[in-house]
Amino acid sequence: MKIYLIRHGEPDYHQVTEAKYKGFGRDLARLTETGIAQAKANTGHSIFDEIELVLSSPYTRAMQTTLEMVRFQNISVIVELLLHEWLPDKTGTKLASAEQVPSAYLDYLNGTNESPLQCESKEEVYERVSQVFDAYKSKGYECIACVTHAAVIRLFTGLEDIDFCGIYEFNY
Structure with missing residues:
Protein backbone atom coordinates (compact mmCIF):
# COMPACT_ATOMS: atom_id res chain seq x y z
CA MET A 1 0.00 0.00 0.00
CA LYS A 2 1.30 3.43 -0.91
CA ILE A 3 1.06 5.97 1.91
CA TYR A 4 1.63 9.69 1.74
CA LEU A 5 2.64 10.96 5.16
CA ILE A 6 1.93 14.67 5.56
CA ARG A 7 3.13 16.73 8.48
CA HIS A 8 0.68 19.23 9.92
CA GLY A 9 1.16 22.96 9.34
CA GLU A 10 2.97 25.33 11.67
CA PRO A 11 1.22 25.26 15.10
CA ASP A 12 0.37 28.28 17.25
CA TYR A 13 0.78 27.53 20.97
CA HIS A 14 -0.01 31.07 22.17
CA GLN A 15 -3.65 30.39 22.98
CA VAL A 16 -3.05 27.15 24.90
CA THR A 17 -0.09 28.71 26.73
CA GLU A 18 -2.16 31.73 27.79
CA ALA A 19 -4.91 29.38 28.97
CA LYS A 20 -2.23 27.51 31.00
CA TYR A 21 -3.12 24.21 29.34
CA LYS A 22 -0.74 21.40 30.21
CA GLY A 23 -0.18 17.85 29.05
CA PHE A 24 -2.73 16.79 26.45
CA GLY A 25 -4.29 20.26 26.56
CA ARG A 26 -1.32 21.56 24.56
CA ASP A 27 -2.43 19.31 21.70
CA LEU A 28 -5.44 21.60 21.18
CA ALA A 29 -3.17 24.22 19.58
CA ARG A 30 -4.42 25.51 16.25
CA LEU A 31 -2.38 26.54 13.21
CA THR A 32 -0.72 29.90 12.68
CA GLU A 33 -1.71 31.92 9.63
CA ALA A 62 -3.41 17.92 12.19
CA MET A 63 -7.19 18.09 11.83
CA GLN A 64 -7.04 21.77 10.83
CA THR A 65 -4.34 20.96 8.27
CA THR A 66 -6.50 18.16 6.86
CA LEU A 67 -9.53 20.45 6.69
CA GLU A 68 -7.63 23.10 4.74
CA MET A 69 -6.16 20.55 2.32
CA VAL A 70 -9.35 18.66 1.48
CA ARG A 71 -11.88 21.50 1.75
CA PHE A 72 -12.57 21.39 -2.02
CA GLN A 73 -11.74 17.73 -2.64
CA ASN A 74 -14.25 14.92 -2.92
CA ILE A 75 -12.39 12.59 -0.57
CA SER A 76 -13.28 10.93 2.71
CA VAL A 77 -11.46 11.83 5.91
CA ILE A 78 -11.22 9.67 9.02
CA VAL A 79 -9.70 10.85 12.29
CA GLU A 80 -7.55 8.04 13.69
CA LEU A 81 -6.65 8.24 17.37
CA LEU A 82 -3.43 6.23 17.00
CA LEU A 83 -1.87 8.62 14.46
CA HIS A 84 -1.08 11.12 17.22
CA GLU A 85 2.34 12.56 18.05
CA TRP A 86 4.92 10.83 20.21
CA LEU A 87 3.91 11.03 23.88
CA PRO A 88 6.45 12.63 26.22
CA ASP A 89 4.25 11.49 29.17
CA LYS A 90 2.26 8.30 28.65
CA THR A 91 0.56 8.74 32.01
CA GLY A 92 -0.85 12.14 31.06
CA THR A 93 -0.22 13.28 34.65
CA LYS A 94 3.45 14.21 34.97
CA LEU A 95 3.92 16.77 32.19
CA ALA A 96 3.51 20.18 33.82
CA SER A 97 5.34 22.41 31.34
CA ALA A 98 6.82 22.51 27.86
CA GLU A 99 10.27 22.82 29.47
CA GLN A 100 10.10 19.15 30.55
CA VAL A 101 9.76 17.85 27.00
CA PRO A 102 13.40 18.19 25.81
CA SER A 103 14.74 15.69 28.38
CA ALA A 104 11.95 13.25 27.54
CA TYR A 105 12.70 13.71 23.83
CA LEU A 106 16.36 12.84 24.45
CA ASP A 107 15.15 9.65 26.14
CA TYR A 108 13.03 8.94 23.08
CA LEU A 109 15.90 9.55 20.64
CA ASN A 110 18.47 7.61 22.67
CA GLY A 111 16.23 4.81 23.94
CA THR A 112 17.18 5.63 27.51
CA ASN A 113 14.95 6.04 30.54
CA GLU A 114 16.48 8.99 32.37
CA SER A 115 13.62 11.49 32.21
CA PRO A 116 11.20 11.66 35.14
CA LEU A 117 8.42 11.42 32.55
CA GLN A 118 7.29 8.07 31.21
CA CYS A 119 7.78 8.79 27.52
CA GLU A 120 6.68 6.63 24.64
CA SER A 121 9.53 4.74 22.93
CA LYS A 122 10.21 4.63 19.19
CA GLU A 123 9.13 1.00 19.19
CA GLU A 124 5.83 1.89 20.84
CA VAL A 125 5.16 4.70 18.34
CA TYR A 126 6.00 2.40 15.42
CA GLU A 127 3.74 -0.37 16.72
CA ARG A 128 0.86 2.03 17.45
CA VAL A 129 0.92 3.63 13.98
CA SER A 130 1.48 0.28 12.25
CA GLN A 131 -1.81 -0.91 13.73
CA VAL A 132 -3.57 1.84 11.77
CA PHE A 133 -1.71 1.09 8.55
CA ASP A 134 -2.37 -2.65 8.91
CA ALA A 135 -6.09 -2.03 9.34
CA TYR A 136 -6.37 -0.02 6.13
CA LYS A 137 -4.14 -2.36 4.19
CA SER A 138 -6.34 -5.29 5.23
CA LYS A 139 -9.40 -3.35 4.02
CA GLY A 140 -7.88 -3.32 0.53
CA TYR A 141 -6.77 0.31 0.26
CA GLU A 142 -3.98 0.81 -2.24
CA CYS A 143 -3.14 4.48 -1.64
CA ILE A 144 -3.94 6.66 1.38
CA ALA A 145 -2.66 9.87 2.94
CA CYS A 146 -2.07 10.41 6.65
CA VAL A 147 -1.79 13.85 8.24
CA THR A 148 0.38 13.26 11.26
CA HIS A 149 3.52 14.45 13.07
CA ALA A 150 7.27 14.69 12.50
CA ALA A 151 8.20 11.89 14.92
CA VAL A 152 5.85 9.49 13.14
CA ILE A 153 7.10 10.49 9.69
CA ARG A 154 10.75 10.12 10.75
CA LEU A 155 10.13 6.54 11.94
CA PHE A 156 8.55 5.41 8.69
CA THR A 157 10.73 7.29 6.20
CA GLY A 158 14.11 7.46 7.93
CA LEU A 159 14.31 11.16 7.06
CA GLU A 160 15.48 13.65 9.67
CA ASP A 161 14.21 16.99 8.36
CA ILE A 162 10.43 16.99 8.14
CA ASP A 163 8.92 20.25 6.86
CA PHE A 164 5.56 21.61 7.96
CA CYS A 165 3.02 20.32 5.42
CA GLY A 166 5.76 18.29 3.75
CA ILE A 167 4.51 15.25 1.84
CA TYR A 168 6.53 12.03 2.13
CA GLU A 169 5.74 8.92 0.13
CA PHE A 170 6.54 5.37 1.18
CA ASN A 171 5.32 1.85 0.51
CA TYR A 172 3.91 -0.09 3.42
Whole structure:
Protein backbone atom coordinates (compact mmCIF):
# COMPACT_ATOMS: atom_id res chain seq x y z
CA MET A 1 0.00 0.00 0.00
CA LYS A 2 1.30 3.43 -0.91
CA ILE A 3 1.06 5.97 1.91
CA TYR A 4 1.63 9.69 1.74
CA LEU A 5 2.64 10.96 5.16
CA ILE A 6 1.93 14.67 5.56
CA ARG A 7 3.13 16.73 8.48
CA HIS A 8 0.68 19.23 9.92
CA GLY A 9 1.16 22.96 9.34
CA GLU A 10 2.97 25.33 11.67
CA PRO A 11 1.22 25.26 15.10
CA ASP A 12 0.37 28.28 17.25
CA TYR A 13 0.78 27.53 20.97
CA HIS A 14 -0.01 31.07 22.17
CA GLN A 15 -3.65 30.39 22.98
CA VAL A 16 -3.05 27.15 24.90
CA THR A 17 -0.09 28.71 26.73
CA GLU A 18 -2.16 31.73 27.79
CA ALA A 19 -4.91 29.38 28.97
CA LYS A 20 -2.23 27.51 31.00
CA TYR A 21 -3.12 24.21 29.34
CA LYS A 22 -0.74 21.40 30.21
CA GLY A 23 -0.18 17.85 29.05
CA PHE A 24 -2.73 16.79 26.45
CA GLY A 25 -4.29 20.26 26.56
CA ARG A 26 -1.32 21.56 24.56
CA ASP A 27 -2.43 19.31 21.70
CA LEU A 28 -5.44 21.60 21.18
CA ALA A 29 -3.17 24.22 19.58
CA ARG A 30 -4.42 25.51 16.25
CA LEU A 31 -2.38 26.54 13.21
CA THR A 32 -0.72 29.90 12.68
CA GLU A 33 -1.71 31.92 9.63
CA THR A 34 1.47 30.58 8.04
CA GLY A 35 0.38 27.03 8.92
CA ILE A 36 -2.98 27.59 7.25
CA ALA A 37 -1.23 28.91 4.13
CA GLN A 38 1.09 25.87 4.15
CA ALA A 39 -1.90 23.52 4.21
CA LYS A 40 -3.74 25.46 1.50
CA ALA A 41 -0.65 25.25 -0.70
CA ASN A 42 -1.12 21.45 -0.80
CA THR A 43 -4.73 21.57 -2.04
CA GLY A 44 -3.79 21.19 -5.69
CA HIS A 45 -1.14 18.53 -5.14
CA SER A 46 -1.19 15.57 -7.51
CA ILE A 47 -1.54 13.07 -4.63
CA PHE A 48 -5.25 13.93 -4.53
CA ASP A 49 -5.60 12.30 -7.94
CA GLU A 50 -4.59 8.92 -6.52
CA ILE A 51 -5.36 8.71 -2.80
CA GLU A 52 -8.52 6.90 -1.77
CA LEU A 53 -8.77 8.27 1.77
CA VAL A 54 -7.16 10.77 4.13
CA LEU A 55 -6.48 9.78 7.73
CA SER A 56 -5.78 12.46 10.32
CA SER A 57 -4.20 12.54 13.74
CA PRO A 58 -6.75 13.71 16.34
CA TYR A 59 -4.61 16.68 17.37
CA THR A 60 -6.11 20.03 16.41
CA ARG A 61 -3.12 21.10 14.30
CA ALA A 62 -3.41 17.92 12.19
CA MET A 63 -7.19 18.09 11.83
CA GLN A 64 -7.04 21.77 10.83
CA THR A 65 -4.34 20.96 8.27
CA THR A 66 -6.50 18.16 6.86
CA LEU A 67 -9.53 20.45 6.69
CA GLU A 68 -7.63 23.10 4.74
CA MET A 69 -6.16 20.55 2.32
CA VAL A 70 -9.35 18.66 1.48
CA ARG A 71 -11.88 21.50 1.75
CA PHE A 72 -12.57 21.39 -2.02
CA GLN A 73 -11.74 17.73 -2.64
CA ASN A 74 -14.25 14.92 -2.92
CA ILE A 75 -12.39 12.59 -0.57
CA SER A 76 -13.28 10.93 2.71
CA VAL A 77 -11.46 11.83 5.91
CA ILE A 78 -11.22 9.67 9.02
CA VAL A 79 -9.70 10.85 12.29
CA GLU A 80 -7.55 8.04 13.69
CA LEU A 81 -6.65 8.24 17.37
CA LEU A 82 -3.43 6.23 17.00
CA LEU A 83 -1.87 8.62 14.46
CA HIS A 84 -1.08 11.12 17.22
CA GLU A 85 2.34 12.56 18.05
CA TRP A 86 4.92 10.83 20.21
CA LEU A 87 3.91 11.03 23.88
CA PRO A 88 6.45 12.63 26.22
CA ASP A 89 4.25 11.49 29.17
CA LYS A 90 2.26 8.30 28.65
CA THR A 91 0.56 8.74 32.01
CA GLY A 92 -0.85 12.14 31.06
CA THR A 93 -0.22 13.28 34.65
CA LYS A 94 3.45 14.21 34.97
CA LEU A 95 3.92 16.77 32.19
CA ALA A 96 3.51 20.18 33.82
CA SER A 97 5.34 22.41 31.34
CA ALA A 98 6.82 22.51 27.86
CA GLU A 99 10.27 22.82 29.47
CA GLN A 100 10.10 19.15 30.55
CA VAL A 101 9.76 17.85 27.00
CA PRO A 102 13.40 18.19 25.81
CA SER A 103 14.74 15.69 28.38
CA ALA A 104 11.95 13.25 27.54
CA TYR A 105 12.70 13.71 23.83
CA LEU A 106 16.36 12.84 24.45
CA ASP A 107 15.15 9.65 26.14
CA TYR A 108 13.03 8.94 23.08
CA LEU A 109 15.90 9.55 20.64
CA ASN A 110 18.47 7.61 22.67
CA GLY A 111 16.23 4.81 23.94
CA THR A 112 17.18 5.63 27.51
CA ASN A 113 14.95 6.04 30.54
CA GLU A 114 16.48 8.99 32.37
CA SER A 115 13.62 11.49 32.21
CA PRO A 116 11.20 11.66 35.14
CA LEU A 117 8.42 11.42 32.55
CA GLN A 118 7.29 8.07 31.21
CA CYS A 119 7.78 8.79 27.52
CA GLU A 120 6.68 6.63 24.64
CA SER A 121 9.53 4.74 22.93
CA LYS A 122 10.21 4.63 19.19
CA GLU A 123 9.13 1.00 19.19
CA GLU A 124 5.83 1.89 20.84
CA VAL A 125 5.16 4.70 18.34
CA TYR A 126 6.00 2.40 15.42
CA GLU A 127 3.74 -0.37 16.72
CA ARG A 128 0.86 2.03 17.45
CA VAL A 129 0.92 3.63 13.98
CA SER A 130 1.48 0.28 12.25
CA GLN A 131 -1.81 -0.91 13.73
CA VAL A 132 -3.57 1.84 11.77
CA PHE A 133 -1.71 1.09 8.55
CA ASP A 134 -2.37 -2.65 8.91
CA ALA A 135 -6.09 -2.03 9.34
CA TYR A 136 -6.37 -0.02 6.13
CA LYS A 137 -4.14 -2.36 4.19
CA SER A 138 -6.34 -5.29 5.23
CA LYS A 139 -9.40 -3.35 4.02
CA GLY A 140 -7.88 -3.32 0.53
CA TYR A 141 -6.77 0.31 0.26
CA GLU A 142 -3.98 0.81 -2.24
CA CYS A 143 -3.14 4.48 -1.64
CA ILE A 144 -3.94 6.66 1.38
CA ALA A 145 -2.66 9.87 2.94
CA CYS A 146 -2.07 10.41 6.65
CA VAL A 147 -1.79 13.85 8.24
CA THR A 148 0.38 13.26 11.26
CA HIS A 149 3.52 14.45 13.07
CA ALA A 150 7.27 14.69 12.50
CA ALA A 151 8.20 11.89 14.92
CA VAL A 152 5.85 9.49 13.14
CA ILE A 153 7.10 10.49 9.69
CA ARG A 154 10.75 10.12 10.75
CA LEU A 155 10.13 6.54 11.94
CA PHE A 156 8.55 5.41 8.69
CA THR A 157 10.73 7.29 6.20
CA GLY A 158 14.11 7.46 7.93
CA LEU A 159 14.31 11.16 7.06
CA GLU A 160 15.48 13.65 9.67
CA ASP A 161 14.21 16.99 8.36
CA ILE A 162 10.43 16.99 8.14
CA ASP A 163 8.92 20.25 6.86
CA PHE A 164 5.56 21.61 7.96
CA CYS A 165 3.02 20.32 5.42
CA GLY A 166 5.76 18.29 3.75
CA ILE A 167 4.51 15.25 1.84
CA TYR A 168 6.53 12.03 2.13
CA GLU A 169 5.74 8.92 0.13
CA PHE A 170 6.54 5.37 1.18
CA ASN A 171 5.32 1.85 0.51
CA TYR A 172 3.91 -0.09 3.42
